[in-house]
Amino acid sequence: MRTNPITIKQIFKDHWPDYLTKNPNTPDYVIKQVEKMLACRNPQKLGYHVYQCQDHPWECKFIPNTCKSRFCNSCGKKATDEFIAKLQTIFPATPFHHITFTIPDSLRELFNKNRFLLNCLFIAAAKTILSYYQQKKKILPLITAALHTFGRKVNFNCHIHLFVTAIGLVLENGKPTNHLTKCTYIPFAMLHKRYRYLLIASLKKTIKKYLKNPQPHYYADPQLSVFNHPGTLDTFFDPLLEINWYVHDSQELPPERLTIPYAVRYSKRPPIAESRIIRYELREDFNSQWCVTFTCKPHNQREFTETRPALDFIKLLIQHILPPHFRQIRYYGVLSNRIRKQLLPTVFAALAYEQELIRQETWRERQINLTGIDPLACPICHKPMKLVEVVYFSSTLGFLRSYRPP
Ligand SMILES: [Zn+2]
Ligand SMILES: [Zn+2]
Ligand SMILES: [Zn+2]
Numbered sequence: 001m002r003t004n005p006i007t008i009k010q011i012f013k014d015h016w017p018d019y020l021t022k023n024p025n026t027p028d029y030v031i032k033q034v035e036k037m038l039a040c041r042n043p044q045k046l047g048y049h050v051y052q053c054q055d056h057p058w059e060c061k062f063i064p065n066t067c068k069s070r071f072c073n074s075c076g077k078k079a080t081d082e083f084i085a086k087l088q089t090i091f092p093a094t095p096f097h098h099i100t101f102t103i104p105d106s107l108r109e110l111f112n113k114n115r116f117l118l119n120c121l122f123i124a125a126a127k128t129i130l131s132y133y134q135q136k137k138k139i140l141p142l143i144t145a146a147l148h149t150f151g152r153k154v155n156f157n158c159h160i161h162l163f164v165t166a167i168g169l170v171l172e173n174g175k176p177t178n179h180l181t182k183c184t185y186i187p188f189a190m191l192h193k194r195y196r197y198l199l200i201a202s203l204k205k206t207i208k209k210y211l212k213n214p215q216p217h218y219y220a221d222p223q224l225s226v227f228n229h230p231g232t233l234d235t236f237f238d239p240l241l242e243i244n245w246y247v248h249d250s251q252e253l254p255p256e257r258l259t260i261p262y263a264v265r266y267s268k269r270p271p272i273a274e275s276r277i278i279r280y281e282l283r284e285d286f287n288s289q290w291c292v293t294f295t296c297k298p299h300n301q302r303e304f305t306e307t308r309p310a311l312d313f314i315k316l317l318i319q320h321i322l323p324p325h326f327r328q329i330r331y332y333g334v335l336s337n338r339i340r341k342q343l344l345p346t347v348f349a350a351l352a353y354e355q356e357l358i359r360q361e362t363w364r365e366r367q368i369n370l371t372g373i374d375p376l377a378c379p380i381c382h383k384p385m386k387l388v389e390v391v392y393f394s395s396t397l398g399f400l401r402s403y404r405p406p
Contacts, residue, residue, distance in 0.1 A: 006280045008073055008270055008317070011292060012038060015310045022311065027219055030321045033071040040067035040075060047392040047400050051385035053378035061376065061385060063363075065392065071321055076269025082360055083268060083329075084261045090335060090344060091144055092351055093255035095166040097186060100248040101125040101195060102159040104240055112156045113221035115323050118147060120206050124199035125160045126332040128191050133333070137183045139168030140176050142347065143332035146263040149320045150271045152298045153306055156319055161263040166252050169334060169347060176334075176343055180350040188249045196245060200237045207233065219323055267328040271320045278305065 016034060020026060039045035046065040053059040068075050101121065103111065111117055125145060133141050142165045151157030166183055169176040207227050210218060227233050272294060279293035292313040297303040308316065322328065334343045367375045376385050391402040 006277045006292075007274055008272075008277070009037065009040070011277075011280060011310055012314065015290065015314060019311050019314045023315070026318075027323075029219075029324050030318050033069050033321050034318060036067040036069040037072040037075075040069070040072050041065070043391075044400075045393065047390070047402075049387060050389040050391075051376050052388045053381065053383065053385045055383070056378055056380045059378050059380060059385065060388075063375070070268050071270055071318075073270055073274055078366070079268040080265060083264060087144070087260055087264065090331075090340070091142060091163070091258070091260060092165070092347065093258070094351065095182075095252045095254055096258060097164050097166060097252060098250045098259060099125075099129070099162045099164070099188075100159055101128075101162060102245055102247060103199070104243060104245045106240070108156060108158070111158050112319065114218075114224060115326065116210070116218040116220065117203060117206060118149075118158060118322070118326070120199060120202040121147065121158065121160050122330055123202045124195055125162050126330070127198050128195040129162060129164050130332055131194075132186065132191060133164075133168055133183060134171065134174075137168070138171045139181055139183060140171055140333050140343075141165045141168035141183065142334045144260055144335060145330050145332065146260070146267060147328045148263070148266070149322070150266070152296045154272050154294075154296075154316050154320075161259075163258070163260050163263070164333075169343065169350075176339075176346075178346050178350060180347065184252065186249070188247070191249075192245075192247045195247060196241055200241055204233050204237055217323070264329055270317055272317065279307075280310075283307070 012034060016038065020031070041064040043062065043064040046067060048065055049063045051061045051063065066072075066075050068079070070076060070079075101124070103121070111121075122145060126143060129141075129143065133139050143162060145160050145162045147158065147160055149156060149158045167180050168183060170179045170181050171177070207224065210220060211225065211228055214220065227236070276294045276296075277292060278295060279291075281291060283289060283291040286307070286309055290310040291307050292310055293305050293307040294313075295303050295305050331337065331340065334340065334347055361369070364374070364376050367373070374382075374384070377383070378385055387405055389402055389404050391400055393399070394401045
C-alpha cells in the first residue's frame with residue numbers, strides 16, 4: 001500500500017516541458033522513455049483493451065494500456081518482480097561471492113558522456129573472474145552481473161555488482177563435465193590488478209574501434225575524437241594502471257545472503273524509490289522554485305536528506321536512462337545465453353535440485369492476487385468478460401490503430 005502521494009510522474013508532468021525547453025540537447029532515447037512513462041495508462045496516447053460480457057453486451061470494460069518503460073515506476077515494479085522470480089529459478093542456493101567492480105573517479109565523466117563504454121565494465125569484470133575459474137581452477141561457475149549507474153545521492157557513479165557461485169562444473173580439456181566442484185579461495189589482490197588491466201585494455205580497444213567507424217547510435221561525446229591524436233590513449237589511460245581502485249569483494253557467503261534481488265531492483269525502474277521522496281514544494285529559500293526533498297541512506301551510515309530544484313531532480317534521474325537495448329543485467333559462465341539451456345539442468349541435477357518452472361502471471365491474475373477482485377468479471381453474471389477490441393499505438397505509423405481478435 002502506498003502512503004506517499006508524491007509520484008515521480010507528477011514531478012515530471014509539472015516540469016518536463018520546461019526542462020526540455022532549457023535542455024534542447026537531451027538525447028532522443030531519453031525523451032522517448034520519459035514521454036512513454038508520462039503516457040502510461042493514457043488511453044488517448046497508448047490505447048486500451050475492451051472487454052465485453054457475452055450474455056450482457058452492454059457490460060463493457062476499458063483497460064488502458066501501460067507503457068512498459070524502464071523509467072515508469074508502476075510498470076517497472078511489475079517487471080522487477082517478474083524478473084526477480086525468474087532469477088531465483090536460475091541462480092541456485094549455493095555459497096557464492098559478491099564482488100563490486102568500480103572505476104577511478106577520473107573516469108566517471110568519460111563513462112557518463114559515452115554510455116557505450118559501459119560495456120567495457122561488464123567485459124572486464126566477467127573476464128577477470130571467469131578466466132581465474134576456468135584457467136586456474138578448471139571449473140565453469142554461474143555468474144550474474146548487474147550494472148548500477150547511481151551512487152547514494154542518485155549521482156552518476158557506475159559500478160558492477162557481480163555474483164559468482166563458489167561451485168562450478170568441472171572442465172576437462174576445456175569442456176564442461178557433469179560434475180560440480182567447489183572453489184574455496186579467490187586471490188582478490190591479484191584479481192584487482194587483472195581487472196584494472198582488462199578494463200583499460202578494453203576501453204582503449206573500444207574507443208579505437210569507435211573512432212575508426214563512428215556511429216550515431218552510440219551517442220558518443222564529440223570530444224572523444226581527442227583520442228585520434230597518436231599516443232593520447234596511452235598517456236590518458238596508462239597512469240591509471242598504477243593507482244589502486246576500490247574493488248569490494250566478499251568472502252564466501254551463504255546462500256541466504258544472496259543480494260541479487262537488491263542489486264537488480266533498479267535495473268528496470270527509476271533509480272529512486274518513490275517512498276524516498278518526502279517533500280515536493282515551492283521553496284522561498286530556493287529562489288521560489290519547486291523543489292524535491294528525498295532521503296539518502298548510505299550503507300552503514302545515518303540517513304540524511306537532499307533538496308534539489310525540480311529541474312535538477314529531473315536531470316539527476318534521467319541521466320540513468322541508458323541507450324535502447326542496453327542490457328543492464330548480464331550472465332556468464334553456465335548462465336551465458338549460449339549454453340544455459342544445455343548446462344543449467346546439469347548443475348541442478350548435480351545439486352539434486354528441482355528446477356522450478358515459473359509461468360508469468362497475467363494482468364488479470366495479478367489484479368486478483370493484489371486486490372482479491374476479478375477485474376474482468378461481469379458485474380451481473382460474474383462470468384469473465386471476453387476481449388473484443390484492442391486499440392494500440394503504432395510507433396511506425398505514429399497513431400492509434402485497432403483490431404478485433406477472432
Ligand atoms: Zn508505465
Ligand atoms: Zn550498487
Ligand atoms: Zn454478464
